[in-house]
């Protein structure tokens with residue numbers, strides 16, 4: 370008798386429920402990956418909620434208008450408060466965040482932006498040569514123009530730099546990047 374049952378039901382009856390439970394679990398995991406996790410990848414809050422998406426994609430302001438590398442300041446590559454004010458004297462001057470901007474300007478204080486991209490001290494990096502060669506910002510920084518808050522979407526480890534140097538016959542001597 371019991372042998373017959375075993376033939377008709379080769380699996381333990383709990384197997385069906387275990388299968389249903391694991392399908393349910395996998396579905397939840399997919400929902401997490403697709404809908405919840407990307408939101409966690411937005412960057413840190415900044416002193417003023419500056420949006421690249423708004424300024425670059427909607428308002429068509431060029432990256433180099435704000436990040437000019439020729440004149441290096443205390444915050445290399447970061448726009449001076451004055452540059453923001455040159456527009457925002459006229460554009461939405463009564464917006465609460467723009468009032469904050471004006472108070473930095475009036476007190477002659479730089480905005481303490483939180484850094485997102487940085488290399489350790491023992492690495493030498495210079496934008497100029499790369500940009501002159503026509504390497505796009507995106508290649509190293511990802512799609513900044515779509516971000517409301519800047520974040521690093523992929524790491525820039527040594528292998529990343531060296532791979533491109535090899536492909537382009539640029540130097541891979543240690544001293545080039547490590548003085």
Ligand code: HEC
Pocket residue numbers: 417418419420423424428430435448452453454456457460461464466467470
């Ligand atoms: C070339 C002109 C220009 C420059 C330079 C500029 N902005 Fe703007 N900004 C705009 C425009 C246009 C808007 C959209 C205004 C509107 O909503 O009507 C805007 C909107 C904003 C807003 C409001 C966003 C919101 O949520 O409504 C903030 C905050 C802001 N800018 C900060 C800055 C900061 C900080 C800088 C300097 C790093 C800066 N802007 C430089 C043109 C500029």
Ligand code: HEC
Pocket residue numbers: 415419420421424425430431432433434435436448482483484485486487506507510513514518519
């Ligand atoms: C209107 C001025 C403006 C424009 C245009 C602009 N940026 Fe920025 N950018 C800023 C400001 C202000 C910050 C600092 C606040 C922040 O991180 O959002 C910043 C931060 C960054 C950072 C992070 C720096 C760090 O390590 O903390 C990167 C990378 C960057 N911008 C790249 C770009 C690229 C690429 C473009 C063009 C697609 C661009 N920016 C256009 C003003 C600008």
Ligand code: HEC
Pocket residue numbers: 432433436444445446447486487488489494496499500504505506507508509510525
């Ligand atoms: C070849 C890779 C590469 C390219 C291309 C590149 N960057 Fe960077 N960027 C870096 C690295 C690496 C850092 C961190 C530098 C450091 O810590 O010394 C950085 C830092 C920055 C910063 C932080 C402030 C600073 O100057 O240190 C800004 C802003 C920035 N990049 C904007 C841009 C913009 C705008 C472009 C395109 C015009 C661009 N980058 C193209 C690799 C790159």
Ligand code: HEC
Pocket residue numbers: 492493494495498499502504508509525529530531533534537539540545546
């Ligand atoms: C997309 C390709 C690419 C990537 C990514 C890249 N480089 Fe370069 N880099 C080049 C090329 C090509 C040259 C040669 C430039 C020349 O010959 O003028 C170069 C030159 C250099 C130089 C010598 C230029 C000088 O100013 O003396 C240094 C230093 C350097 N890269 C560091 C780095 C570091 C550090 C990284 C990673 C954070 C990096 N590069 C990522 C393509 C790249």
Ligand code: HEC
Pocket residue numbers: 488489492525526527530531534540541542543544545546547
């Ligand atoms: C094109 C630029 C470049 C060249 C060439 C290069 N490095 Fe690096 N190296 C880097 C960067 C960028 C980092 C930092 C990686 C990170 O943030 O962890 C690094 C990190 C390191 C570290 C720290 C450990 C680690 O992996 O983070 C060592 C050790 C090192 N490099 C040794 C060397 C030696 C030895 C050579 C020559 C054979 C060399 N590097 C050539 C860019 C370079």
